Amino acid sequence: MRFSFMRLMVLVSLCFISPDHRCFVQTVEAAAVEPLKVLIVAGGCCHDYATQTKLLKKGIEERINASVEVIYNPDTSTEARFEIYDSDGWARDFDVVIHDECSANVSERPYVDRILNAHRNGVPAVNLHCAMHSYRWGNFQEPVADGADNSGWYEMIGLQSSRHGPQSPIDVTYSDHAIAKGLSSWKTVNEELYNNVRVYDSSHIVASGKQMQMPRKKKNKPVDPDAKPTEAEAVVAWTNEFGPKKTRIFSTSLGHNNDTVGDDKYLDLICRGLLWSTHKLTESGKPAAGYSK
Structure with missing residues (x-):
């Protein structure tokens, strides 16, 4: 682990203006690693x-x-x-x-x-x-x-x-993987579900997505006016x-x-x-x- 003393001193000095003691700890840690x-x-x-x-x-x-x-x-x-x-x-x-x-x-x-x-x-x-x-x-x-x-x-x-499907919002839910710890389920803006x-x-x-999709338009065939969206996951x-x-x-x-x-x-x-x-x-x-x- 490489250590930059000058970098540490500059960053630590900045923390004295912050009332949050966590700033000092995080700055020291960050300065101690590249x-x-x-x-x-x-x-x-x-x-x-x-x-x-x-x-x-x-x-x-x-x-x-x-x-x-x-x-x-x-x-x-x-x-x-x-x-x-x-x-x-x-x-x-x-x-x-x-x-x-x-x-x-x-x-x-x-x-x-x-x-x-x-x-x-x-x-x-x-x-x-x-x-x-x-x-x-x-x-x-x-x-x-x-x-x-x-x-x-x-x-x-x-x-x-x-x-991928058409662009529409995707409901994202997380597993219990380490990457997902602390992350909350969310809905995207219009996105593509691969x-x-x-x-x-x-x-x-790590995460799954659900999206409501209209049936794909078939080549040379009219759009079905009664078509209903289905859920894709x-x-x-x-x-x-x-x-x-x-x-x-x-x-x-x-x-x-x-x-x-x-x-x-x-x-x-x-x-x-x-x-x-x-x-x-x-x-x-x-x-x-x-x-x-």
Whole structure:
């Protein structure tokens, strides 16, 4: 654990103006450990990543002892690529990587393998929303067999999804997982509920979502005026252990709209997922010393 004496003195001096003694304790703890080095990789189709990366960086750095670096590709196609992934050691300078890509049609196996190898070798990941629908090829509408040519991304995530429903609010309820400790059930604004083609045995549910959905409009057929909405349910947040080192992976399929990404409840969930993935969250759900703010 590295210790910055000058940093400690500056931060402690600021606490003398605060009547809250907890400020002193938290400041000393935070100064005694280096911030988590978080990398966000974002870009691709269908989302306002320019805004969402700013919301994520600000929200994370306000909540936990972390320093966030953002790599953003303004390419809005499903073929967005990231130069950082062209290097075998792309993740070596970071404690955890947030995958916020929407690159459904990027399917070159060597490129995807370089991404996955960092996580196989022990770098934790947090996967957000359209990351679940990235780097896919073959018949991804059906459960992909273990070890298949197109299985690697799903094996890392720990859940396979192929599509989502219409945008409408999702009722989110939590399990008793450590990440969920202290979090309350909530209803999102209009959001997309991603389906679950397969939930891997290595995964553990953190949150489930329910959404009322109207029947999908069928091609070349009129809309049924008497159609009634039905309730759909899916896992919306979960953990996984990936590869020989059992690297910790946290994912949530929530996060389509800016109002969701900027919601305190969403940012709290992401930060707790970051802490869990980096072994900075105890089994009772408390952040390790020095990592909360």
